[in-house]
Amino acid sequence: MKYISTRGKAPALSFEEAMLTGLARDGGLYVPETIPQMSHDDIAALAGLSYEETAFRVMRPFIGDSFTDAEFRDIIAKAYANFNHIARAPLTQLAPGHFLLELFHGPTLAFKDFAMQLIGQLFEVALKRRGERVTIVGATSGDTGSAAIEAFRGLDAVDVFILFPHGRVSEVQRRQMTTPADANVHALALDGDFDDCQARLKDMFNDFEFRDGVKLAGVNSINWARVLAQVVYYFSSAVSLGAPQRKVSFTVPTGNFGDIFAGYIAKRMGLPIDRLVVATNQNDILHRCLGGQGYFKGETIPSISPSMDIQVSSNFERALFFAYGQDGNAVAQLMDELQTGGFNVSQGAMEALSESFSSGRASEEETLATIAATLKSSGQLLCPHSAVGVKVAEQLRDPAVPMITLATAHPAKFPDAVERASGVRPPLPLRMADLYDRPERVSRIDNDLAAIESHIKGQITA
Ligand SMILES: Cc1ncc(COP(=O)(O)O)c(C=O)c1O
Numbered sequence: 529m530k531y532i533s534t535r536g537k538a539p540a541l542s543f544e545e546a547m548l549t550g551l552a553r554d555g556g557l558y559v560p561e562t563i564p565q566m567s568h569d570d571i572a573a574l575a576g577l578s579y580e581e582t583a584f585r586v587m588r589p590f591i592g593d594s595f596t597d598a599e600f601r602d603i604i605a606k607a608y609a610n611f612n613h614i615a616r617a618p619l620t621q622l623a624p625g626h627f628l629l630e631l632f633h634g635p636t637l638a639f640k641d642f643a644m645q646l647i648g649q650l651f652e653v654a655l656k657r658r659g660e661r662v663t664i665v666g667a668t669s670g671d672t673g674s675a676a677i678e679a680f681r682g683l684d685a686v687d688v689f690i691l692f693p694h695g696r697v698s699e700v701q702r703r704q705m706t707t708p709a710d711a712n713v714h715a716l717a718l719d720g721d722f723d724d725c726q727a728r729l730k731d732m733f734n735d736f737e738f739r740d741g742v743k744l745a746g747v748n749s750i751n752w753a754r755v756l757a758q759v760v761y762y763f764s765s766a767v768s769l770g771a772p773q774r775k776v777s778f779t780v781p782t783g784n785f786g787d788i789f790a791g792y793i794a795k796r797m798g799l800p801i802d803r804l805v806v807a808t809n810q811n812d813i814l815h816r817c818l819g820g821q822g823y824f825k826g827e828t829i830p831s832i833s834p835s836m837d838i839q840v841s842s843n844f845e846r847a848l849f850f851a852y853g854q855d856g857n858a859v860a861q862l863m864d865e866l867q868t869g870g871f872n873v874s875q876g877a878m879e880a881l882s883e884s885f886s887s888g889r890a891s892e893e894e895t896l897a898t899i900a901a902t903l904k905s906s907g908q909l910l911c912p913h914s915a916v917g918v919k920v921a922e923q924l925r926d927p928a929v930p931m932i933t934l935a936t937a938h939p940a941k942f943p944d945a946v947e948r949a950s951g952v953r954p955p956l957p958l959r960m961a962d963l964y965d966r967p968e969r970v971s972r973i974d975n976d977l978a979a980i981e982s983h984i985k986g987q988i989t990a
């Protein structure tokens with residue numbers, strides 16, 4: 529199994545190399561050269577299996593010979609051992625034909641734990657075998673950062689630096705990043721928004737002297753392994769609702785397009801997915817683009833679903849690559865145009881995108897009202913991101929096809945917005961009940977590449 533860049537000019541790599549490399553050296557993102565297929569019988573055989581066994585069967589074909597079966601099974605077992613729910617990703621019912629996939633039972637209470645706990649283990653095994661050490665730098669609008677810190681804290685072979693937008697994450701998210709005492713964890717509050725954090729991260733990858741000097745690695749969904757781990761819960765949830773005999777649709781609260789792109793991979797592998805619905809908040813560049821208005825950057829407006837306050841959705845590049853028939857030159861050209869504001873998508877590519885994706889947008893008022901209404905109708909307390917998903921799913925779903933909306937974070941990560949909507953202040957789970965009492969450690973940093981690089985070089989612990 530080889531991985532190729534969406535911009536067509538970087539060397540093809542194995543799974544392990546692609547995982548440790550992060551961004552391709554031509555600025556593109558790694559994708560599998562061919563997408564492994566699961567037959568009707570392969571999918572039917574997933575019924576009744578544990579989440580871990582499903583994860584092994586779904587991901588194994590992508591791993592090639594990077595890890596042995598025994599290593600990979602052990603890694604999966606360790607990755608999900610810390611989840612607070614035996615099903616790992618349980619499904620609950622909101623209404624007839626509408627289901628909620630709870631992805632917030634991991635250690636940091638967001639769907640990021642599904643991938644980050646796994647790649648923490650994968651990195652540890654791979655780096656130990658190679659005798660190498662890396663510097664992980666991540667950009668976060670709130671959840672990736674805490675999940676990465678939790679997965680890599682205390683490991684000898686990595687330093688982990690997380691750039692988050694100062695003042696634009698919830699207090700719980702910030703404290704999850706700033707309170708771990710481990711020496712290899714470094715939280716950086718950047719003066720800018722998430723797009724600035726992600727742009728500086730990509731700049732660091734494109735500065736080869738810095739990149740090679742610090743042995744830069746990435747754990748954002750730039751990293752293919754992140755996307756792969758998220759493919760699994762599309763299979764586990766669809767099968768529990770009757771796939772492959774029955775089609776299902778998914779609505780995904782979307783920002784960087786990693787989670788929904790994992791759904792696209794599941795569909796391409798053979799899972800009978802009818803629609804993949806992109807749900808955005810008021811930062812709706814993806815909704816506008818999928819509605820035929822081109823992909824043009826606007827200003828990011830802070831919202832009550834801050835993790836989705838994103839204008840440049842990194843993984844949309846992967847979707848474009850497939851929509852443009854795997855033409856790396858065409859994608860490279862679009863990404864050049866994005867540097868100066870945006871681009872129009874060709875008619876053929878729009879048709880290809882429309883075969884899989886639909887989209888909708890929820891306003892702040894609709895999000896608040898959905899939290900209140902869902903609590904009343906089903907007893908389920910939603911986080912604002914999940915509420916964006918539920919609102920859009922209700923607008924777009926076909927009553928003949930079961931709809932699964934992804935609940936991407938626990939409501940306790942956003943207590944102010946949830947209380948404002950519902951009158952209920954969700955308590956933190958017991959394992960982090962003292963979060964507000966722990967001392968914080970954070971460095972404030974300018975939105976300036978040289979300043980960030982110099983800070984990182986000065987803080988690396990080994
Ligand atoms: C809670 C939550 N919901 C939704 C999203 C959007 O997911 P993606 O960036 O994969 O589109 C994020 C951020 O990634 C998030 O943290």
Ligand SMILES: N[C@@H](CCOP(=O)(O)O)C(=O)O
Nearest residue numbers: 668669670671672748749784
């Ligand atoms: N919403 C994310 C943004 C980064 O997304 P990623 O999936 O590329 O890591 C966050 O919470 O940080």
